[in-house]
Amino acid sequence: MSIDWYPLTNSLRIAAISCVLVFFTGIFFAYYAAKLPRAVKGVLDVVLTLPMVLPPTVCGYFLLLIFGVKRPLGIFLLKFGVKFVMTWYGGVLAAAVVAFPLMYRTARGAFESFDATLAYSGQTLGLSNTYIFWRIRMPACRQGILAGTVLAFARALGEYGATSMLIGYTPGRTATISTTVYQLWRTNDEAGALFWVLVNLAISTVVLLTVNMLEARQKKAVVR
Amino acid sequence: MSLIVDIKKDLGTFRLDVQFTAENGVTCLLGASGCGKSMTLKCIAGIERPDSGHIELDGRILFDSRSGIDLPPQRRRVGYLFQNYALFPNMTVRQNILCGLCRVKDRGEKEHLLGDMLHLMQLEGLENHKPSQLSGGQQQRVALARILVSDPQLLLLDEPFSALDGHLRDALKIELRDLLQHYGHEVIMVTHDRTEAYNMSREIAVMDAGRILVKKGTKALFADPGSVQAAILTGCKNVITAWRAGDYTVEVPDWGIRLQTKQEVREGLSAIGIRAHYFGPATPQNRFPVEYVEEMEEPFELILQFRYQNQSKDSPPIWWRLPKDKRPASFPQELGIAPANILLLYD
Numbered sequence: 001m002s003i004d005w006y007p008l009t010n011s012l013r014i015a016a017i018s019c020v021l022v023f024f025t026g027i028f029f030a031y032y033a034a035k036l037p038r039a040v041k042g043v044l045d046v047v048l049t050l051p052m053v054l055p056p057t058v059c060g061y062f063l064l065l066i067f068g069v070k071r072p073l074g075i076f077l078l079k080f081g082v083k084f085v086m087t088w089y090g091g092v093l094a095a096a097v098v099a100f101p102l103m104y105r106t107a108r109g110a111f112e113s114f115d116a117t118l119a120y121s122g123q124t125l126g127l128s129n130t131y132i133f134w135r136i137r138m139p140a141c142r143q144g145i146l147a148g149t150v151l152a153f154a155r156a157l158g159e160y161g162a163t164s165m166l167i168g169y170t171p172g173r174t175a176t177i178s179t180t181v182y183q184l185w186r187t188n189d190e191a192g193a194l195f196w197v198l199v200n201l202a203i204s205t206v207v208l209l210t211v212n213m214l215e216a217r218q219k220k221a222v223v224r
Numbered sequence: 225m226s227l228i229v230d231i232k233k234d235l236g237t238f239r240l241d242v243q244f245t246a247e248n249g250v251t252c253l254l255g256a257s258g259c260g261k262s263m264t265l266k267c268i269a270g271i272e273r274p275d276s277g278h279i280e281l282d283g284r285i286l287f288d289s290r291s292g293i294d295l296p297p298q299r300r301r302v303g304y305l306f307q308n309y310a311l312f313p314n315m316t317v318r319q320n321i322l323c324g325l326c327r328v329k330d331r332g333e334k335e336h337l338l339g340d341m342l343h344l345m346q347l348e349g350l351e352n353h354k355p356s357q358l359s360g361g362q363q364q365r366v367a368l369a370r371i372l373v374s375d376p377q378l379l380l381l382d383e384p385f386s387a388l389d390g391h392l393r394d395a396l397k398i399e400l401r402d403l404l405q406h407y408g409h410e411v412i413m414v415t416h417d418r419t420e421a422y423n424m425s426r427e428i429a430v431m432d433a434g435r436i437l438v439k440k441g442t443k444a445l446f447a448d449p450g451s452v453q454a455a456i457l458t459g460c461k462n463v464i465t466a467w468r469a470g471d472y473t474v475e476v477p478d479w480g481i482r483l484q485t486k487q488e489v490r491e492g493l494s495a496i497g498i499r500a501h502y503f504g505p506a507t508p509q510n511r512f513p514v515e516y517v518e519e520m521e522e523p524f525e526l527i528l529q530f531r532y533q534n535q536s537k538d539s540p541p542i543w544w545r546l547p548k549d550k551r552p553a554s555f556p557q558e559l560g561i562a563p564a565n566i567l568l569l570y571d
Contacts, residue, residue: 124297
């Protein structure tokens, strides 16, 4: 029996691309939200965190409301050949929306505990704000940023609800590991479902082991 | 060479309203914590923005609310030594100091200046250490090295010794004082410690609730603080309400006595101060009967508390401090104060 590896490659590319997107947007919003006046910050915070507390299917419903092919934005995008419904890159959108709050909140926590005098002293020494951000603030917050990235990647990889709403399940086109597990189990292919469950377990284990190793190496570097 | 500061900023609980000029040498802002002295430094450095005002350094305008000038901290050329030194934890000593050389483009010159500074600050051999591996004193030296290589036109020191243990503190005070003597620009130091202020500075500005109460030469300030707050901040233990009773006489109602002064008493006197060292069992002037209350022993000195015979009940006991070996065999019947040692305090 030859195995169709499409769900694996599709899941990995969806998780990887959405993780990169969420990495930058999460950090961007976390950084600027910390600078906003309290009232605006409170509202923005609720809006940005909603996808985390809403059921993923509800997120998917909203995404269909916005990007559906009969909606204004969907029709507009279709003119450029961009369609988020029933395409693999629609999966990127769904995974990114659901994973975003994890990155945003962990990064914001890390930024809030950052010692502001480090940034101030960098400024008085003449370092540019960009240099200070990437070479001083980010390294100081790397534990939180790394944790947020991993959580976002894991969440994106396991995304099911919003993904199945937006891109459905088409073998060879939009199938991901999690939608495949459900479809195979639903059609009584228990062996197939178990196979993909094991694949998912393997990926998650590797990701977590890598993070632990990186953290251990970092600790060593600090002590040495 | 001078720094001119004239700023206002609303800080919620009080209003920062500070005007002063500083010339070459070390000027100290002395005040209790939360009086706005660190905020003043931050405004000068450009980290915080005053609501209005004017800051000028050697003729360069750093901030002026009327003409809308507000230079970013990067362009002010003001060195800021933070209380916790703010060394970048992810960088080595060498990388930290190189951050201070970010304005120098030529690599050879960079290395040259770095080497000179490492030598001057006795940091050779520590180049590849991380800040967390250094002692408190070494951290302070790295932070200073990083600031001094950037060639600042003004140096701000925020409680520079508060992060250090007592024994290190005295050694570093001498080290820093000597270093600052060779630094050709103004230095503003913030502290709540009167001894530090006395050790380090030529001039002291006393701050309270966002305002500068008085600014004068260090020795002159300790000799004549002029106001109640300044007397307390310079360590005067006995400050008591008093009023003018004559050109050279003050009445202290709570102590039930009148004292002769050397300085002429002006109208508007609100209190007097007497430093704990200045009572004397053999001093012939201003002698009054006293009663022993209690004592506290310090390593080398003794604090004896006493009351005047007619002192009112609610008035706290008076502090008399003397070296242990000068302790009288029995507590004296009377204590005197030289008229020159009575500090006249006005509002």
